[in-house]
Every structure is written in structure tokens, then in C-alpha cells.
Amino acid sequence: AQSVTQLGSHVSVSEGALVLLRCNYSSSVPPYLFWYVQYPNQGLQLLLKYTSAATLVKGINGFEAEFKKSETSFHLTKPSAHMSDAAEYFCAVSVGTNAGKSTFGDGTTLTVKP
Amino acid sequence: DTGVSQNPRHKITKRGQNVTFRCDPISEHNRLYWYRQTLGQGPEFLTYFQNEAQLEKSRLLSDRFSAERPKGSFSTLEIQRTEQGDSAMYLCASSGQASYGYTFGSGTRLTVV
Numbered sequence: 438a439q440s441v442t443q444l445g446s447h448v449s450v451s452e453g454a455l456v457l458l459r460c461n462y463s464s465s466v467p468p469y470l471f472w473y474v475q476y477p478n479q480g481l482q483l484l485l486k487y488t489s490a491a492t493l494v495k496g497i498n499g500f501e502a503e504f505k506k507s508e509t510s511f512h513l514t515k516p517s518a519h520m521s522d523a524a525e526y527f528c529a530v531s532v533g534t535n536a537g538k539s540t541f542g543d544g545t546t547l548t549v550k551p
Numbered sequence: 552d553t554g555v556s557q558n559p560r561h562k563i564t565k566r567g568q569n570v571t572f573r574c575d576p577i578s579e580h581n582r583l584y585w586y587r588q589t590l591g592q593g594p595e596f597l598t599y600f601q602n603e604a605q606l607e608k609s610r611l612l613s614d615r616f617s618a619e620r621p622k623g624s625f626s627t628l629e630i631q632r633t634e635q636g637d638s639a640m641y642l643c644a645s646s647g648q649a650s651y652g653y654t655f656g657s658g659t660r661l662t663v664v
Contacts, residue, residue, distance in 0.1 A: 441593075469650050469652075473652075480655045480656060480657040480658060481642070481644075481653075481655040482655070483652040483654070486650070486651075488650040531650075538584065538599055539584075540596065541594045541595075542593050543591070543592055543593045544591075544592075544593050
């Protein structure tokens with residue numbers, strides 16, 4: 438069975454600072470990995486995905502994530518935080534070519550201070 | 552394409568009543584998923600359809616929950632004899648392929664009083 442652990446339920450950064458949100462996964466087979474973002478009072482939106490092509494994946498709004506098999510990690514980064522990045526971020530894992538469900542982490546709330 | 556549509560947006564019901572939610576996925580997507588989300592938690596898997604076939608259902612899901620997807624188009628999620636513990640946001644998502652990721656609807660917030 439697959440699982441995801443997001444380290445840190447709350448992360449606070451200053452505007453312009455590096456954003457680093459951590460995600461570790463557990464899977465017995467090569468996974469698909471995803472980051473979703475949920476802005477206040479909105480639905481979840483796909484930010485980026487890893488599907489076994491390039492290990493460094495670029496997403497929307499300047500975010501990127503690197504798949505590291507040896508560390509079973511898929512951390513999300515952004516070089517310079519913007520106030521509009523304040524949201525809740527979820528990491529998710531799915532396995533198999535006919536994969537059904539994704540398993541989500543409990544989320545990390547990002548606060549950006551002016 | 553208008554995305555994934557869920558109705559109603561909010562539902563308040565008395566304990567013991569039955570409720571039904573509807574999800575209209577993106578028309579080209581053959582996969583449809585239902586999740587439940589409570590405050591401070593990530594989405595929890597409930598069930599999954601590929602076309603009209605229900606391929607997986609969470610073992611944590613009570614028999615009071617049932618879902619259908621007739622003709623592989625829209626889907627309904629019914630909760631019978633609601634309990635206060637059913638209060639949550641119910642999310643629907645659709646996908647074309649497993650590797651594409653999900654497109655989520657805005658959810659239906661259920662409050663059981």
C-alpha cells in the first residue's frame with residue numbers, strides 16, 4: 438500500500454524567501470507523485486506531477502519538485518515566495534499503470550509574511 | 552468545458568436523514584473519484600469509477616454509503632441515515648489517465664445536526 442507523509446503542518450516564510458514543503462512517500466512500485474494546492478474557499482488544483490520522465494518537474498506559478506528515489510522524497514520548492522502563494526498544499530501518491538486512487542498527505546499550510 | 556461540477560455546494564441535514572450529492576465530471580474523463588475531507592486532514596478516498604464500473608471502494612466506508620455512475624457520465628453519492636460524524640466536505644474528481652492527476656470539483660459541504 439502507498440502512503441505519504443508531509444513534514445510540517447504549517448510553514449511560514451517571508452515574501453521573497455525560499456519556499457520548501459517536504460513530502461516523503463512509501464511505495465513498493467514506481468509511483469506517480471503529485472502536488473495539489475488549495476487556496477482559501479477554493480477546490481484543489483493540480484500544481485505539478487511526476488510520472489517517471491524527468492526527475493525535476495516544473496509546475497504552475499513558479500513551483501517545482503524533484504523526485505529522489507533514494508530518499509523517497511518529492512519536496513516542493515519555489516525560489517521566491519509571493520503573498521499569493523499562501524494556501525494549503527497537498528502531496529499525493531498513486532501507483533500502477535491502471536492506478537485508481539491517489540493517497541493524500543495531511544497537507545501543509547503555507548503562510549507568507551510581508 | 553466547465554470543469555467538474557458538484558451539487559449542492561452546501562447541505563445541512565438532520566441526523567438520520569438520507570442525502571444525495573451529484574458530480575458531473577469533465578466529459579472526456581472516464582475516471583471519477585469520490586473523496587471526503589475533514590478539517591486539518593487530506594482528502595480520504597471513498598470510491599472510484601472507470602466509466603460505469605465501480606472498481607474500488609474504501610474498506611473504511613460504511614454500508615450507509617453508496618455511489619453510482621450510470622452510463623459512465625455523472626455520479627451520485629448517497630449517504631443513508633446520516634450521523635454527525637458524516638459532517639465533512641465531499642469532493643469529486645475526474646481524470647483521463649492515472650498519470651494525469653485529478654481535476655477536482657469545489658466540493659459539497661455536509662453538516663449533520
